[in-house]
Amino acid sequence: MMKQPHSNRWIFYAMHRSNFLVMCAVGAALYSGCSKPPMSTSQATSTSNTTEATTVSDDSATITDEPEFAPAPEGKVLRHAVFFSFKEDSSEEDVQRIVDAFRELPSKIEEIIDFTWGTNNSPEGLNDGFTHCFLLTFKDEAGRAAYLPHEAHKAFGDVLRGHNDKVFVIDYWGNAEEAALDKKLKHAVFFRFKQDAAPEDIKKVEEAFAALPSKIDTIKDFEWGTNNSPEKHDAGFTHCFMVTFDSEEGRATYLPHEDHLAFVEILKPVLDAPRVLDFWAEK
Numbered sequence: 591m592m593k594q595p596h597s598n599r600w601i602f603y604a605m606h607r608s609n610f611l612v613m614c615a616v617g618a619a620l621y622s623g624c625s626k627p628p629m630s631t632s633q634a635t636s637t638s639n640t641t642e643a644t645t646v647s648d649d650s651a652t653i654t655d656e657p658e659f660a661p662a663p664e665g666k667v668l669r670h671a672v673f674f675s676f677k678e679d680s681s682e683e684d685v686q687r688i689v690d691a692f693r694e695l696p697s698k699i700e701e702i703i704d705f706t707w708g709t710n711n712s713p714e715g716l717n718d719g720f721t722h723c724f725l726l727t728f729k730d731e732a733g734r735a736a737y738l739p740h741e742a743h744k745a746f747g748d749v750l751r752g753h754n755d756k757v758f759v760i761d762y763w764g765n766a767e768e769a770a771l772d773k774k775l776k777h778a779v780f781f782r783f784k785q786d787a788a789p790e791d792i793k794k795v796e797e798a799f800a801a802l803p804s805k806i807d808t809i810k811d812f813e814w815g816t817n818n819s820p821e822k823h824d825a826g827f828t829h830c831f832m833v834t835f836d837s838e839e840g841r842a843t844y845l846p847h848e849d850h851l852a853f854v855e856i857l858k859p860v861l862d863a864p865r866v867l868d869f870w871a872e873k
Contacts, residue, residue: 662730666763667703669815670726670734671778671830673758673867675719680753685722691749692724693873698742701733702726708776708869714845716866720758723778723869727764734761738821758865759823762815762830769811769834774871775841777833779864782826787860795860798853799831805849808840809833827865841868 662668676685689707696702704727710717728734737743760780783792796814803809811834817824835841844850 657735659731659735662766663763665766667766668728668730668734669762669764669813669830669832670728670737670819671760671762671832672724672726673720674722674724674750675755676721676753677755684753688750688753689722691746695726695742695746699737699740701728701736701740703729703733706774706776706871706873708872710867710869712777712866712868714866716864718758718865719756720865720867723776723867725776725871757823758825758827759819759821760817760827760830761819762817764813764815764832765811771810771834771836773836774811775835775838776869776871777835777841777844778867778869779831779833780827780866781829781831781857781861782863782865783828783860784862787862791860795857796829798856802833802849802853806844806847808835808843810836810840825865826862 674688676688693705693707696705705725707722707724710721710723726737728737781795783795800812800814803812812832814829814831817828817830833844835844
C-alpha cells in the first residue's frame, strides 16, 4: 500500500480532532440542558401559585382583626348585672374585701359610667342562693369590651377567687334616662322560658310586664331587655325586668296587686323558672 504524504496525514488528523471537539461541545450542551429540564406549564403555574400564596399568607399575618361595635340604640345604655353567692367558709371580712374591690373599679376603668350594688332583700325567696348584686353601666358594647379584659378587672377576679360559689350575669340594654329618686329599691326579675314556648306567647309576657308601670303607681321606674352577655353565666335566663320602687311599702303594694297577679297568670304557662333579687342601690 502506498504511503500517504506527510502533509496529508496532518490534514486527516486535524479534521478528526475538529470533529471530536465539535461533538464534545454538542454533548456538553445536551448534558447541560438535560440536567436542568425546562419547567412544564403546570410546574410553572404551581410555582407561581406557591409564591403568591406565601405572599398572601405573609400579608394576612400582619393584619389584626379589630372588632367593630355598633353604637348603642338611641336612648339606651348597656347594663351589666352581676350576682354572687359566696362559699360557707368565706368570712364577712372576705366578702367585704370583695365588695370594696368591686366598688373601686369605676375609679380604675373609665368605661364604667355608673355603678350601684346591694345585698338581696327580696321577700319572695327566688334568689337561688345569690346574695350580692352589682349593676354596672356602659355607654355601649365597646365599653364592655374594654372592661372585661382590663387589668383592674382581672385583679378584682384574683380577690374574688376562692370565695365565690356561684356567679350569675345578665347584660341588657336599659334606659339612658332614669327617674331621679333619693332611694332606689331595685327589683330585678329574670325569666327562663320553656323550650317549647311559642314566640308569640313570650311576646305577650313582654308586653304585659311592660304595661304594669301604667297600672301600678308605686313603680317609679322600669326597664327591660333580653340578655346579650358574652360571658355564658346566664344559666339559660333570657329576659331581665328591672323594676324600681322608692320604698319597701311600694314593693309591698306591688306584689299582691291585682294587675301584677293577672300578669303572673299570663306568665305561668310558658315559664320554666324565675329568679328574683331585690337590693337597695348603693354607690
